[in-house]
Amino acid sequence: MELLAWSPPGWGATLVAGLGNTILIALGAYALGLAIGVAGAFGKLYGGLITKDLLAVYTTLVRAVPELVLLLLITFAAKDAINSVLTANGFDPINFSGVAAGIIVLGVVQGAYSTEVLRGAILSVPAGQIEAARAMGMSPSLLARRITLPLMASAAVPGLANLWLTVTKDTALLAVIGFIELTKATSLAAGTTKSFLTFYLAAGVMYLALSLVSVFIFARIEKWARRGQRNATGGAM
Amino acid sequence: MTAFLQPRRIVLIAIGLALVLWCALSLNWTWLPDYLHLIPLAIWRTIWLTVVTMALGMMLAIPLGLAQAVGPAYLSIPARVYCSIIRGTPLLLQLWLLYYGLGSVFAQFPEIRQSVLWPILRQAWPYAVLALTLSVAGYEGEVMRGAFKGVPNGQLEAARAMGMPRFTIFWRIWLPQAVRRALPTIGGETVLQLKSTPLVATITVVDIYSLAKRVTQDTFIVYEPLLLLALVYMAIAGLIVLLFRWLELRVPSRVA
Numbered sequence: 001m002e003l004l005a006w007s008p009p010g011w012g013a014t015l016v017a018g019l020g021n022t023i024l025i026a027l028g029a030y031a032l033g034l035a036i037g038v039a040g041a042f043g044k045l046y047g048g049l050i051t052k053d054l055l056a057v058y059t060t061l062v063r064a065v066p067e068l069v070l071l072l073l074i075t076f077a078a079k080d081a082i083n084s085v086l087t088a089n090g091f092d093p094i095n096f097s098g099v100a101a102g103i104i105v106l107g108v109v110q111g112a113y114s115t116e117v118l119r120g121a122i123l124s125v126p127a128g129q130i131e132a133a134r135a136m137g138m139s140p141s142l143l144a145r146r147i148t149l150p151l152m153a154s155a156a157v158p159g160l161a162n163l164w165l166t167v168t169k170d171t172a173l174l175a176v177i178g179f180i181e182l183t184k185a186t187s188l189a190a191g192t193t194k195s196f197l198t199f200y201l202a203a204g205v206m207y208l209a210l211s212l213v214s215v216f217i218f219a220r221i222e223k224w225a226r227r228g229q230r231n232a233t234g235g236a237m
Numbered sequence: 238m239t240a241f242l243q244p245r246r247i248v249l250i251a252i253g254l255a256l257v258l259w260c261a262l263s264l265n266w267t268w269l270p271d272y273l274h275l276i277p278l279a280i281w282r283t284i285w286l287t288v289v290t291m292a293l294g295m296m297l298a299i300p301l302g303l304a305q306a307v308g309p310a311y312l313s314i315p316a317r318v319y320c321s322i323i324r325g326t327p328l329l330l331q332l333w334l335l336y337y338g339l340g341s342v343f344a345q346f347p348e349i350r351q352s353v354l355w356p357i358l359r360q361a362w363p364y365a366v367l368a369l370t371l372s373v374a375g376y377e378g379e380v381m382r383g384a385f386k387g388v389p390n391g392q393l394e395a396a397r398a399m400g401m402p403r404f405t406i407f408w409r410i411w412l413p414q415a416v417r418r419a420l421p422t423i424g425g426e427t428v429l430q431l432k433s434t435p436l437v438a439t440i441t442v443v444d445i446y447s448l449a450k451r452v453t454q455d456t457f458i459v460y461e462p463l464l465l466l467a468l469v470y471m472a473i474a475g476l477i478v479l480l481f482r483w484l485e486l487r488v489p490s491r492v493a
Contacts, residue, residue, distance in 0.1 A: 049243075049245055050245055050249070053245070053246065053249055054249075057249075057253075061467075061471070064428070064470065064471045064474040064475070065432070065467045065470050065471060066431075066432035066433070066434075066435050066446070066470055067432065068435045068436065068446065069435065069446065069463060069466055069467055069470065070467075072463055073460075073463050073464075073467065076459050076460065076463075077460075165324070165325075169326070169327040169328070170327075171327075172327030172328075172329040172330055173327075173329060173436075175329060176329070176436075176439055183327060183329055183330050183333070186330070186333075187333060187337075190337060190338075194341070196333075196334075196337040196338040196340075196341045197334070197338035197339075197341065197342060200330060200333055200334035200337065200338045201334065201338070203330055204322075204326045204330055204331075204334065207325060207326040207327060207330065208321075208322060208325040208326055210325075211321075211324070211325035211326075212321075212325065
């Protein structure tokens with residue numbers, strides 16, 4: 001138990017720092033994934049024919065290839081692309097790693113899943129609502145902000161909650177590439193002290209706590225998104 | 238077919254083919270002949286892991302789902318806790334916990350080290366199978382819970398009215414209808430399981446992913462093995478999707 005103490009020789013601080021990195025990367029990747037998802041969903045539904053086909057290729061490819069393989073591919077490709085742009089403009093190449101790289105890599109993967117969740121949610125908005133807004137002369141962006149996005153929120157929240165739980169767990173894959181997040185910090189601590197069971201169980205408890213808190217928060221968000229909706233019996237919820 | 242092959246699609250397909258051709262011709266594939274003989278076995282390991290852990294996981298998932306759907310509290314609460322723990326922690330952590338954690342505990346006991354099981358327990362693949370099975374059981378348990386609950390009550394009442402024993406009801410009526418309902422989800426989960434198998438490379442099991450990593454380590458070629466790897470996974474995923482589509486068509490279902 002003293003191995004989990006906060007200050008050295010305990011590894012508590014290392015694990016908590018790892019958990020902080022995990023949450024930071026997860027939040028960033030989720031936000032980036034949502035941004036890609038909103039754009040992708042609107043593109044898939046209202047975009048031009050070629051946009052639709054390209055987005056279909058993006059979501060199909062990303063969802064058919066293991067996340068680990070995608071992470072490696074995107075990490076190398078992004079590193080090479082950024083550094084070739086930098087050297088072409090006379091800058092020194094940068095070391096593409098750490099939190100920002102994790103966010104970009106996981107965000108691109110999340111974007112494909114978000115696109116599908118949000119597309120389904122937009123389809124659940126009654127067509128009459130959107131037609132009415134168009135008939136009132138709303139511009140497409142105003143329509144999206146005032147009508148489509150608020151109305152689809154309640155249908156999107158369960159899927160988006162699942163995606164958040166997925167991204168918190170997918171951050172563990174970054175350990176394979178060498179990012180110091182919770183799983184990597186745990187394996188470092190376990191490898192140094194040889195008490196594997198203690199550290200992996202401790203990390204498991206941390207992940208579980210994160211997921212239980214997330215489930216609770218998303219239940220609150222879903223309740224908020226469903227405010228004003230009537231349930232099946234006709235009364236307000 | 239005419240709806241799919243419109244001019245813009247033909248252009249897109251042409252661009253895609255040109256990309257593939259460019260990859261095949263101008264990238265560095267000189268390493269491929271040296272590793273060609275290793276590829277079939279590695280692909281077979283990946284498929285074997287997916288199929289075996291899916292089958293074992295389903296066997297665990299059926300009691301887990303049943304316990305959550307209709308079981309008494311002393312069965313349903315542990316089942317629910319198990320599913321929450323599995324679904325709340327990363328598979329990589331579960332894998333490392335079992336391999337390094339359990340493995341190091343086993344190694345401490347001379348009784349286990351001298352037992353006949355030790356040559357098996359010393360290898361990595363039993364832990365890979367165990368971790369992937371336990372993980373998929375947790376996810377499938379939730380799916381089966383919903384599927385068992387989704388079978389119309391009238392079906393079970395009719396079976397009971399016919400005087401069927403409880404086990405026969407479960408085997409002939411309840412389970413087939415629940416599996417039929419869950420089939421599309423199980424298909425999706427099988428693809429997800431396929432995509433989790435590369436994680437076993439981190440505990441030294443040699444599947445197709447770890448072969449690609451080895452090529453990179455030996456030759457410092459980065460993109461080519463990964464691109465080929467992505468292609469292999471897409472092909473297997475496509476096969477799984479086709480297999481489940483065929484299964485779904487084989488099991489008759491009436492669309493109202």
